[in-house]
Amino acid sequence: xxxxxxxxxxxxxxxTGNGRAYRTAISDLGFDALSLFTGLSARAMRQADxxxxxxxxxxxAEDAVRRVRATxxxxxxxxxxxxxxxxxxxxxxxxxxLPGNDPDLGWARRNKVAxxxxxxxxxxxxPEFRLVHSPGEVAAAARGxxxxxxxxxxxxxxxxxxxxxxxxxxxxxxxxxWTVDPSGQPVxxxxxxxxxxxxxxxxxxxxxDGEHRLIDxxxxxxxxxxxxxxPLWDIVQIDDSHPDHGRVERFCRQALDAxxxxxxxxxxxxKCSGDGxxxxxxxxxxxxxxxxxxxxxxxxxxxxxxxxxxxCFLGRRPGVIDxxxxxxxxxxxxxxxxxxxxxxxxxxxxxxxxxxLPGVADVLAGFRPGDHVPITDHSLCIPxxxxxxxxxxxxxxxxxxxxxxxxxxEITPDPVDPTAVPPGAGG
Numbered sequence: 001x002x003x004x005x006x007x008x009x010x011x012x013x014x015x016t017g018n019g020r021a022y023r024t025a026i027s028d029l030g031f032d033a034l035s036l037f038t039g040l041s042a043r044a045m046r047q048a049d050x051x052x053x054x055x056x057x058x059x060x061a062e063d064a065v066r067r068v069r070a071t072x073x074x075x076x077x078x079x080x081x082x083x084x085x086x087x088x089x090x091x092x093x094x095x096x097x098l099p100g101n102d103p104d105l106g107w108a109r110r111n112k113v114a115x116x117x118x119x120x121x122x123x124x125x126x127p128e129f130r131l132v133h134s135p136g137e138v139a140a141a142a143r144g145x146x147x148x149x150x151x152x153x154x155x156x157x158x159x160x161x162x163x164x165x166x167x168x169x170x171x172x173x174x175x176x177x178w179t180v181d182p183s184g185q186p187v188x189x190x191x192x193x194x195x196x197x198x199x200x201x202x203x204x205x206x207x208x209d210g211e212h213r214l215i216d217x218x219x220x221x222x223x224x225x226x227x228x229x230x231p232l233w234d235i236v237q238i239d240d241s242h243p244d245h246g247r248v249e250r251f252c253r254q255a256l257d258a259x260x261x262x263x264x265x266x267x268x269x270x271k272c273s274g275d276g277x278x279x280x281x282x283x284x285x286x287x288x289x290x291x292x293x294x295x296x297x298x299x300x301x302x303x304x305x306x307x308x309x310x311x312c313f314l315g316r317r318p319g320v321i322d323x324x325x326x327x328x329x330x331x332x333x334x335x336x337x338x339x340x341x342x343x344x345x346x347x348x349x350x351x352x353x354x355x356x357l358p359g360v361a362d363v364l365a366g367f368r369p370g371d372h373v374p375i376t377d378h379s380l381c382i383p384x385x386x387x388x389x390x391x392x393x394x395x396x397x398x399x400x401x402x403x404x405x406x407x408x409x410e411i412t413p414d415p416v417d418p419t420a421v422p423p424g425a426g427g
Contacts, residue, residue, distance in 0.1 A: 007034045007054075007073045008310065009096075011089040012082035018288065018306070019081045025306040026079070029314075034073060036064055036092075038085045061091035068096070077313040079264075083157065083287045086110060090286075099209075099315040101286050102260025109259050109286055112154045112191045119281050122258035125251075126281050129193035135177040141192040142171065148195040148227055151177055153187050158290070158379030159230040161187070164195055166227060182380060198274040199244060200231050200282070203252045204289050205266040206305075206320045208312050212256050212266070213321045214249055215303070216331070217242075218293065230377045234400050235291075236332035236393060244272050251279040261286045264312045265305070290379065292333050292362050292387035299361075300389055302326040329389040332396040334403045336384035337376035343413040345373045345383075350406040354386060357406065359399045362387040373411055383409055 008026045010033045013019030026033045035055045056071075058064040068075060078098050080089035087106030094103040101109075108118035119126040130141035131154070142149045142165055153161045161178030165171060179187055204215040219242075221234040238245055252268045261284075269283040288294050288305060297303040303325055308318035345367050355363045363386045367373050374381050384407055390396040 004072055004074050005032065006076050007032045008313075009033075009068060009075050009078045009092070010035050011078065011080045011092070012036070012038055012085045014081070021294075021306040022079055022081050022310065025304075025310045028307060029310055031076065034068070034071065034075070036068070038064070038088050061088055061095060064088075064092050065095045068092075077310065077315075079310055079313050080287070083285060086286055093313075099263050099313055101262055101264070105260040109261070109284060110155070112152055112156075112283075113189070115259075115281075115284060116191070116193070118259060119255075124255050124258050124281050125278060127194040127196050129191055132190050132192055133188060135179065135190075138165070138177055138190065138192055139171045143168070145192065145194050149192050150195045150229065152191045152193075153178065153181060154189050154191050155187075156181065158182075159232075160378040160380060162229045162378070164227045164229045195227060196271040196273055196280050196282075197225075197227065199272045201238075201244065201248050201270055201272070202235070202289060202293075203248060203268045203270065204293065205252065205256060205261075205268070206308055206312065206318070207256060207261055207263055207266055208317050208321045209315070210257075210262040211321060212253055212261075214252075215297070215320070215325065216293070216327075217245060217248060218289075218331075230379075232291075232333075232335040232379065232382070233337070234332070234334060234397070236388075236396050236400070237327075237330050238393070239330075247277060247279055248272065251281075255281055255284055259284055263315075264309045292385075293331070295362065296331045296387055296389065297325075300327055300329040300331060329391065330393050330396050332388040332390075332400060334386050334388055334400045335376075335382055336404065336407050336409065338373050338381075338383055338409055338411060339376060340411070341413040342372065342374045343411040345369050345371050346410040346412055348384060349408040349410060351384070354384070354403055354406050357399060357402060359388055359390045359395070360386050360403060361389070372414075373409070 008031045013035050023033055037057045056067050078089055078093035080086045087110045090101050090103040090106040093100030108114040113131045116126045116129050128145050132141050148166045151163045160182050163176045181187055200220040202218045205212050217238050218235050219238050220231040256266050265288045267285050267289045271280045294305050297305055308320040311318035347369055365384050366382050388396050388399045
């Protein structure tokens with residue numbers, strides 16, 4: 001490539017998922033990608049080819065800017081491809097004078113306790129919370145807040161290490177507080193917050209120069225009203241006829257402004273309390289939704305999510321902001337969980353039949369016969385999932401119910417050991 005050629009800086013891309021989709025969008029828009037690896041995404045680092053002239057490994061934002069400038073390329077945009085390094089991408093964009101999200105609020109969009117402090121300062125409603133630095137401090141925090149509470153790693157994702165503590169007796173159960181992260185590194189701080197009973201939603205926006213366009217809202221539907229630490233079960237889009245749609249959208253627009261999200265995708269998770277109309281912030285990030293949503297947008301609407309995001313980071317106004325999304329179907333997802341007991345997978349019955357159901361696609365099996373299957377309590381241990389679409393919400397819910405009737409997990413439970421501690425858990 002010629003010196004001074006225009007490029008887009010792609011932060012921590014993987015060879016699959018968002019990384020590949022962003023590379024395609026960048027190429028389609030007439031640019032080359034200069035990949036930058038921060039070390040914050042273990043998956044991206046495993047796939048990085050640092051012998052490639054279009055790849056750099058850096059230590060921090062200052063090092064990134066120095067090395068990028070030394071290449072002589074004309075960098076037109078900074079595009080984050082990994083959720084773990086969003087805050088670093090914001091810093092790099094700001095130092096290069098390129099469009100991005102407020103770098104001073106990057107940590108508040110990443111760390112759960114910093115997020116809650118920012119929410120309080122900007123009058124974005126959050127549950128009462130405490131920060132603790134050891135499992136031994138959880139009990140006092142829980143009693144101070146009042147039961148039930150939920151405990152989270154401050155840097156966790158995908159519900160990994162999240163636990164609901166329903167009452168004082170629950171505090172004595174072994175393994176309620178997970179002391180390592182998904183990569184096995186020790187955790188030194190946790191968020192303890194009041195557990196909000198009510199309906200939970202995932203909300204997706206795209207923003208251009210501070211103007212926010214709602215893409216969709218997905219409802220997490222549970223099989224009963226028991227408290228939960230991992231929300232995924234049945235998930236389905238709602239529209240503006242749903243009683244919570246308006247208040248959820250208004251609340252999320254306030255949150256986007258409060259957290260300085262001005263460019264590109266925004267994903268927010270909220271709860272509407274069961275005892276009133278209050279909406280509470282649960283999670284927020286300047287990224288796309290995980291799971292099947294983005295892939296389904298591309299199939300069942302006029303959206304080009306990765307192209308539109310790159311346009312935002314280029315400082316252009318993408319079609320998603322003004323155009324009709326033209327969804328041709330209502331979208332949903334089904335998650336087949338192991339909620340009984342950990343054990344060895346013997347077989348997944350009905351997997352082929354699931355894939356053949358009308359309206360079902362993207363069937364994913366997370367385990368093979370012979371694998372150990374833990375209780376499904378975070379997104380890294382889902383036995384089976386699939387995307388679902390249909391002409392209306394009722395049709396999607398019927399297909400989801402049929403999917404549950406079609407698939408059966410055959411698992412031989414582990415021998416009972418009353419002294420065992422779950423992997424990654426501490427007392």
